[in-house]
Amino acid sequence: xxxxxxxxxxxxxxxxxxxxxxxxxxxxxxxxxxxxxxxxxxxxxxxxxxxxxxxxxxxxxxxxxxxxxxxxxxxxxxxxxxxxxxxxxxxxxxxxxxxxxxxxxxxxxxxxxxxxxxxxxxxxxxxxxxxxxxxxxxxxxxxxxxxxxxxxxxxxxxxxxxxxxxxxxxxxxxxxxxxxxxxxxxxxxxxxxxxxxxxxxxxxxxxxxxxxxxxxxxxxxxxxxxxxxxxxxxxxxxxxxxxxxxxxxxxxxxxxxxxxxxxxxxxxxxxxxxxxxxxxxxxxxxxxxxxxxxxxxxxxxxxxxxxxxxxxxxxxxxxxxxxxxxxxxxxxxxxxxxxxxxxxxxxxxxxxxxxxxxxxxxxxxxxxxxxxxxxxxxxxxxxxxxxxxxxxxxxxxxxxxxxxxxxxxxxxxxxxxxxxxxxxxxxxxxxxxxxxxxxxxxxxxxxxxxxxxxxxxxxxxxxxxxxxxxxxxxxxxxxxxxxxxxxxxxxxxxxxxxxxxxxxxxxxxxxxxxxxxxxxxxxxxxxxxxxxxxxxxxxxxxxxxxxxxxxxxxxxxxxxxxxxxxxxxxxxxx
Numbered sequence: 001x002x003x004x005x006x007x008x009x010x011x012x013x014x015x016x017x018x019x020x021x022x023x024x025x026x027x028x029x030x031x032x033x034x035x036x037x038x039x040x041x042x043x044x045x046x047x048x049x050x051x052x053x054x055x056x057x058x059x060x061x062x063x064x065x066x067x068x069x070x071x072x073x074x075x076x077x078x079x080x081x082x083x084x085x086x087x088x089x090x091x092x093x094x095x096x097x098x099x100x101x102x103x104x105x106x107x108x109x110x111x112x113x114x115x116x117x118x119x120x121x122x123x124x125x126x127x128x129x130x131x132x133x134x135x136x137x138x139x140x141x142x143x144x145x146x147x148x149x150x151x152x153x154x155x156x157x158x159x160x161x162x163x164x165x166x167x168x169x170x171x172x173x174x175x176x177x178x179x180x181x182x183x184x185x186x187x188x189x190x191x192x193x194x195x196x197x198x199x200x201x202x203x204x205x206x207x208x209x210x211x212x213x214x215x216x217x218x219x220x221x222x223x224x225x226x227x228x229x230x231x232x233x234x235x236x237x238x239x240x241x242x243x244x245x246x247x248x249x250x251x252x253x254x255x256x257x258x259x260x261x262x263x264x265x266x267x268x269x270x271x272x273x274x275x276x277x278x279x280x281x282x283x284x285x286x287x288x289x290x291x292x293x294x295x296x297x298x299x300x301x302x303x304x305x306x307x308x309x310x311x312x313x314x315x316x317x318x319x320x321x322x323x324x325x326x327x328x329x330x331x332x333x334x335x336x337x338x339x340x341x342x343x344x345x346x347x348x349x350x351x352x353x354x355x356x357x358x359x360x361x362x363x364x365x366x367x368x369x370x371x372x373x374x375x376x377x378x379x380x381x382x383x384x385x386x387x388x389x390x391x392x393x394x395x396x397x398x399x400x401x402x403x404x405x406x407x408x409x410x411x412x413x414x415x416x417x418x419x420x421x422x423x424x425x426x427x428x429x430x431x432x433x434x435x436x437x438x439x440x441x442x443x444x445x446x447x448x449x450x451x452x453x454x455x456x457x458x459x460x461x462x463x464x465x466x467x468x469x470x471x472x473x474x475x476x477x478x479x480x481x482x483x484x485x486x487x488x489x490x491x492x493x494x495x496x497x498x499x500x501x502x503x504x505x506x507x508x509x510x511x512x513x514x515x516x517x518x519x520x521x522x523x524x525x526x527x528x529x530x531x532x533x534x535x536x537x538x539x540x541x542x543x544x545x546x547x548x549x550x551x552x553x554x555x556x557x558x559x560x561x562x563x564x565x566x567x568x569x570x571x572x573x574x
Contacts, residue, residue: 001304001451002118003028003042004058005135006098008108008181009127022139032056034100036108036181054100055083055109058131059118061093064463066224069093084111084178088192092221092462094118096131097178107180107187114192114462116175116441121306123169124186129179132304132451133170142170146573148534151566153416154308155536156400158562161441162416163188165306166569172306174417175441190418192462194437197469198430200358207478207485210471215489217467222248222334222458229332229454231255233325236277236285238270238505240483240498241339245458246277247493249334259286259324261317267509276495286328288320290507295514297525297564301572302448308569309446311561312514313507318448325453332454337443339459341436342468343483344476349382350429353389355474357427363474373480389428397422397435403559404538404545429473437465446565508555515557519546526563530570537563 005028007019020030028040031047034054041047041058048069049056061069069091087097094117099109110129112120122129128141136142145168154166165172173179176192196202204210222245226232234249236242236258249256258281260274271287278285294316301310310318325333344351352371356364364386372382397420419438422431440460447455458464471485478484487499515522523546531537550557 001454002045002059002094002096002131003135004045004047004096004118005040005128005130005139005141006037006110007040007128007141008037009124009184019139019141023135026135026138028135032098036101037098039098050099054102056098057095058098059093059095059113060228061087061091061095062224063091066220084109084191087111088114088176088462096120107182109178109180110173111178111191112173112175114176114465115457115460116444117461119304119444120173120179121165121170122173122179122186123171124181124184125169129173133167133306134303144573145169146570148536151308151531151534151570152405152536154566155405155531155563156402157398157416158308158401158565159439159442160398160417161438164416166308167306167573170306177418194419194434194465194469195423195426195430197466198427198434202470203472204470204475207475210475211485211489213467214464214471214485217463218244218459218486218489219248221461221463223252225332225334225456225458225461226252226254226256229254229456231328231330232257232332232334232456233286233321233328233330234258234334235321235336236260236270236274237336238273238277238498239336239339240487240494240501241343241459242336243273243277243494243498244339244486244490245334245336246281247490248458249281250493255330256281256283257286257324257328257330258283259288259321261288261290261320263290263507263510264292265509265513268505268507270505273498273501276498280493280495286324288324290316290320290510292514292517294319295518297518297522298568298571301569302446302451304451305445305569307445308566309442310448310569311446311565313511313561314446315448322449322452325449330453332456333449334456334458336459337457338440339486340483341433341440342459342465343486344429344433344468344471344473345482346429346432346473346477348428348432349385349389350427350432351473351477352382352386354427354429354472356386356390358472367474367477370474370477370480374477374482394422394426394428394431397431397438401559401562403556404541404563406536406538427473430469433469433473508558511561512550512555512557515560522546522560522564526560526567529567531563531567 023040027042031041032039047058095113096118097111119131126141128136130136147166147168150164150166163172163174177188178191180187258278262269275285295312297312299315352367355367368382372379417438475485
């Protein structure tokens with residue numbers, strides 16, 4: 001994990017102070033000092049200075065041809081006031097850019113890369129920004145206090161970052177945004193937006209060109225991360241997304257190992273497909289069983305988590321994956337996380353509606369046939385659904401989940417995340433893809449192994465996301481296949497059984513079994529907890545739910561796990 005803290009305001013020039021000594025004691029050293037800020041980082045966190053700029057990068061930055069960025073190259077290419085936009089237009093990686101002001105008229109600028117690979121939480125009042133709130137706490141910069149209004153927001157929107165954390169006085173700089181700090185005031189603005197890449201001017205017209213662009217972006221990104229880390233453990237789920245990541249590791253100069261998790265109940269055993277890919281890589285597949293004894297609800301959340309983010313399944317899989325990674329001595333974990341979103345896995349009629357709107361009747365009819373084949377329904381049903389998408393007003397980007405929640409004020413999700421503010425003329429498929437992309441920003445937060453190793457999600461890296469956004473939504477369902485363009489892009493590498501499968505593994509059966517085995521414990525955990533004590537839960541509704549038997553295929557118990565994740569996080573903040 002990247003570990004840094006930026007001090008500004010009262011702590012800016014703190015050499016020899018208690019804060020300075022505390023930071024040194026926990027392994028952070030001063031890397032850059034200016035009139036307005038001081039940057040500390042751990043020895044294994046890459047930092048390089050922009051010599052004539054008074055700024056620095058924390059993390060890894062690459063050019064589009066894979067070269068590691070040189071500071072002088074960047075400075076020569078960009079005017080100072082346009083540096084952030086120049087970086088996101090010409091470079092990618094996992095980084096934080098810090099730019100010092102040259103005079104009192106300028107602000108200190110901090111920018112977080114679009115993938116969010118380097119965390120950034122900040123407090124204007126206490127004068128710091130950091131990748132890990134535990135650093136600020138241990139250095140005496142911050143005293144932890146739960147923000148109950150924000151906790152309420154976490155319950156309503158469990159899969160959405162908003163810039164608010166669940167700790168009082170602490171904000172998060174969202175991926176792709178820049179923060180401008182002047183004294184005790186600050187403003188934020190977007191430096192990168194996914195909406196720029198779905199415009200008609202940037203959209204791929206030729207399918208072959210789109211296919212080549214996606215393959216090039218995925219292959220080069222996976223290769224660059226693998227050779228940067230030198231040794232890695234690939235989490236092979238057996239699905240298409242992690243299999244594509246595996247295919248891109250065939251020719252890399254790095255040590256690659258693979259792992260897979262299975263459960264005691266049907267639904268999640270993907271060893272057959274995972275082993276096809278590990279055999280292709282000529283490496284052993286390390287299989288671990290996620291037993292019922294691994295399912296815990298009261299566990300320490302990741303120390304860097306400043307909001308509820310980890311539920312029991314994440315924690316249990318973390319422990320097993322960490323055990324394998326520790327045994328193998330790897331430097332990083334690789335995941336296919338985010339692949340469904342970037343590769344256009346859709347469950348609605350939006351692609352057909354987009355084809356009608358953009359290309360007319362013939363393309364629309366073709367896309368409707370593809371949609372019918374994809375969802376195994378009649379052409380007429382697919383057509384009716386596409387017509388509804390074309391004619392009805394778009395749905396809100398997020399709806400608050402009020403299940404088992406006491407009466408709460410309505411929050412406007414659009415105002416909480418800039419990517420949810422869709423342009424008026426946005427296509428339905430682009431709206432859905434980008435709204436889902438905003439949801440992927442929570443993926444890193446709940447993963448505790450990301451505090452000890454580098455956690456790479458190459459399919460959410462900037463070059464891959466941009467290449468995939470340029471592909472029209474209807475192309476992703478060609479011939480009635482989900483993620484069709486990604487399948488075709490890697491058709492010459494993937495084993496046929498992986499390439500052509502339509503099913504997906506799921507942990508729902510395991511989660512349901514865990515719920516049934518722990519029903520009484522879960523009831524007591526929520527009805528005698530912190531959330532109930534602060535009046536946030538509909539306790540009568542919860543009692544009725546726990547008292548009834550679930551029907552077959554009823555997955556409403558998953559909401560209980562959302563509540564338990566928040567309850568667990570809150571309990572561990574004291």
